Amino acid sequence: MSEPRTLLAIDNVSKNFGRVTAIDGISLDIRENEFFALLGPSGCGKTTLLRMLAGFETPNEGRILLDGRDIARIPPNKRPVNLMFQSYALFPHMSVRANVSYGLEMERLPAKEIRSRVDAILATTELVAFADRKPEQLSGGQKQRVALARALVKRPRLLLLDEPLGALDKKLRGAMQLELKRLQHEVGITFVIVTHDQEESLVMADRMAVLRDGKLLQCDTPHAVYEHPADRFVADFIGVMNFVPGKAADDGVMAANGARIAGTVPAMLSPGAAAVASVRPERIRLFPPPETANRVAGTVEALAYHGLDLQLHVRTALSQKPFLVRVTADAADRRPVASGDAVELGWDAADVRIFAD
Amino acid sequence: MRSFTPSRSSLLMAPALAWLTALMVVPCALVLALAFFRRGIYGGIEYSFTLENFGLVLDPLYAGIFLNSARIAGTATLIAVVIGYAAAYAIAAAPRRWQPVFLFFAVLPFWSNYLIRTYAWIVLLNREGLITQLLRWFGYTGEPPSMLYTEGAVIAGLVYNYLPFVILACYAPLSRLNPELAEASRDLGASTMTTFRRVILPLTVPGIAAGAVFVFVLSIGNFVTPALLGGGRFQMIGNLVYDQFLTANDWPFGAALAMALIAIMLLVLMAQALAADRAAGRTAEAKAAADG
Numbered sequence: 001m002s003e004p005r006t007l008l009a010i011d012n013v014s015k016n017f018g019r020v021t022a023i024d025g026i027s028l029d030i031r032e033n034e035f036f037a038l039l040g041p042s043g044c045g046k047t048t049l050l051r052m053l054a055g056f057e058t059p060n061e062g063r064i065l066l067d068g069r070d071i072a073r074i075p076p077n078k079r080p081v082n083l084m085f086q087s088y089a090l091f092p093h094m095s096v097r098a099n100v101s102y103g104l105e106m107e108r109l110p111a112k113e114i115r116s117r118v119d120a121i122l123a124t125t126e127l128v129a130f131a132d133r134k135p136e137q138l139s140g141g142q143k144q145r146v147a148l149a150r151a152l153v154k155r156p157r158l159l160l161l162d163e164p165l166g167a168l169d170k171k172l173r174g175a176m177q178l179e180l181k182r183l184q185h186e187v188g189i190t191f192v193i194v195t196h197d198q199e200e201s202l203v204m205a206d207r208m209a210v211l212r213d214g215k216l217l218q219c220d221t222p223h224a225v226y227e228h229p230a231d232r233f234v235a236d237f238i239g240v241m242n243f244v245p246g247k248a249a250d251d252g253v254m255a256a257n258g259a260r261i262a263g264t265v266p267a268m269l270s271p272g273a274a275a276v277a278s279v280r281p282e283r284i285r286l287f288p289p290p291e292t293a294n295r296v297a298g299t300v301e302a303l304a305y306h307g308l309d310l311q312l313h314v315r316t317a318l319s320q321k322p323f324l325v326r327v328t329a330d331a332a333d334r335r336p337v338a339s340g341d342a343v344e345l346g347w348d349a350a351d352v353r354i355f356a357d
Numbered sequence: 358m359r360s361f362t363p364s365r366s367s368l369l370m371a372p373a374l375a376w377l378t379a380l381m382v383v384p385c386a387l388v389l390a391l392a393f394f395r396r397g398i399y400g401g402i403e404y405s406f407t408l409e410n411f412g413l414v415l416d417p418l419y420a421g422i423f424l425n426s427a428r429i430a431g432t433a434t435l436i437a438v439v440i441g442y443a444a445a446y447a448i449a450a451a452p453r454r455w456q457p458v459f460l461f462f463a464v465l466p467f468w469s470n471y472l473i474r475t476y477a478w479i480v481l482l483n484r485e486g487l488i489t490q491l492l493r494w495f496g497y498t499g500e501p502p503s504m505l506y507t508e509g510a511v512i513a514g515l516v517y518n519y520l521p522f523v524i525l526a527c528y529a530p531l532s533r534l535n536p537e538l539a540e541a542s543r544d545l546g547a548s549t550m551t552t553f554r555r556v557i558l559p560l561t562v563p564g565i566a567a568g569a570v571f572v573f574v575l576s577i578g579n580f581v582t583p584a585l586l587g588g589g590r591f592q593m594i595g596n597l598v599y600d601q602f603l604t605a606n607d608w609p610f611g612a613a614l615a616m617a618l619i620a621i622m623l624l625v626l627m628a629q630a631l632a633a634d635r636a637a638g639r640t641a642e643a644k645a646a647a648d649g
Binding site: 054055056075085086089090091102103150151154 | 537538540546
């Protein structure tokens with residue numbers, strides 16, 4: 001495969017509404033044929049950024065380059081970018097076919113071409129049987145597919161999706177996550193999805209950007225963001241993390257109770273500075289071998305069975321909050337534990353991430 | 358909520374039904390009966406059955422007045438819908454917290470009497486009225502324009518009086534419209550004009566229809582505005598009915614004219630109800646199909 005090419009370059013873009021800064025100097029590149037996720041808590045600016053890409057907001061500063069051309073001030077009806085709205089925004093007075101044809105009619109394409117392209121996309125999105133229905137005659141999942149078909153049929157350079165699965169129930173979401181990824185692969189269009197659901201971006205995205213208060217915190221592959229979060233906020237926001245607060249030492253963090261958590265200290269943290277050591281629940285072992293770098297005794301407070309794994313809350317002297325530990329069903333079967341049991345937890349120094357606190 | 362048994366609901370409806378029967382149905386029936394009698398030689402009523410009153414309604418002279426009334430009411434309706442829709446659109450597009458304030462100003466004229474509002478137009482349109490004075494202030498020295506006692510004055514009066522109905526009727530669907538629909542249309546490549554024509558307008562037609570029917574029905578039977586602003590020169594059916602009862606003393610013919618007017622209004626209202634019903638039926642059908 002050839003070297004991925006930059007399709008969209010967001011170059012030092014800022015946007016404020018009155019005195020409120022929604023986007024604060026964000027720069028990031030989105031590559032051709034990529035499934036890219038903009039992730040962050042509500043109010044982080046991700047929707048504003050998406051609306052700037054669609055043309056509904058104009059940045060106060062910076063450039064938005066699509067194929068090298070600055071589109072920041074081009075109106076939404078004149079850019080090769082389409083948006084799938086969170087509410088789907090299907091035209092209620094038009095049939096599914098009319099909804100999907102609308103965008104091609106605006107391009108003044110010949111009727112024959114419109115018909116064949118609409119037929120093709122209805123087949124791809126499995127909507128042929130519903131072509132003559134009105135939006136109100138469709139289920140949530142079907143509406144979502146119509147919204148997708150309506151945007152995809154335009155063959156945009158960039159497809160923007162605003163919380164596309166937000167309105168669906170949990171079971172359907174899981175199926176649609178994979179469905180969206182399959183479709184993106186099939187049509188070969190670059191997708192930018194906005195979501196507040198970190199699990200959704202981990203599952204779907206090739207790369208993701210984590211935003212907070214209008215600033216870009218980290219932009220990388222889901223694996224890199226999960227394994228090497230840029231800061232404490234990202235570590236906490238993506239997945240589940242156990243934190244042990246303390247002070248930075250040469251080769252780890254000194255917890256309040258005097259215990260030392262071994263791990264690699266980032267260069268920017270000088271010894272004695274407030275720091276936090278963190279470890280993912282699935283990296284913690286119950287009853288670890290004696291050579292394990294970090295070990296601590298605790299008491300099981302609660303446990304929840306999830307089928308594939310067992311989640312334990314273990315109270316230790318290291319932190320106020322109990323540790324969350326995930327052990328596989330197999331491991332739990334080998335050595336069963338119950339609420340109130342005294343246990344020992346252990347994890348490797350390589351699994352510890354240390355951040356400024 | 359507890360569902361009402363049929364007997365309970367008829368009990369609750371009884372006062373309204375009694376009121377309507379005594380003050381609407383009975384008087385209307387009396388007027389209808391009147392239309393089938395002859396006019397006495399010296400006025401009054403001769404109680405012998407005839408259909409000639411209704412024949413007279415179709416006489417070109419009177420049918421012409423019906424057509425003229427329909428034309429004036431139609432013109433007023435068209436103007437009121439255009440102005441009212443634009444105003445409703447602007448109000449619906451304003452910031453949420455300002456919308457009730459603007460709506461309040463839109464219906465403010467209703468707080469004063471219809472007659473007083475119509476007299477105000479006489480003050481405006483008079484030969485030496487406010488408009489003429491304004492023209493003079495700008496340096497106009499010619500003959501004062503004749504604006505009062507014209508068809509234009511009647512239409513202006515009707516539009517002014519019924520505009521709030523159109524604004525309220527159009528505001529309701531416009532304010533409920535999901536703003537993302539217009540954005541989606543723009544996103545798919547439509548200009549602002551195309552978006553209005555193909556998305557916003559079709560979705561707000563019910564409001565336009567309701568407002569238009571209101572203005573038309575109230576205008577075609579109106580007699581105060583044509584009497585005061587038309588100066589009696591531009592007769593509408595309302596004036597004709599008024600004249601038959603109070604001047605010509607021909608009650609049976611007046612009754613036949615009134616019945617014809619009611620028939621026209623009922624037809625317009627039924628057409629609108631039928632159209633609304635069909636739209637509602639489609640919606641219900643669609644809902645059932647989606648659930649099933």
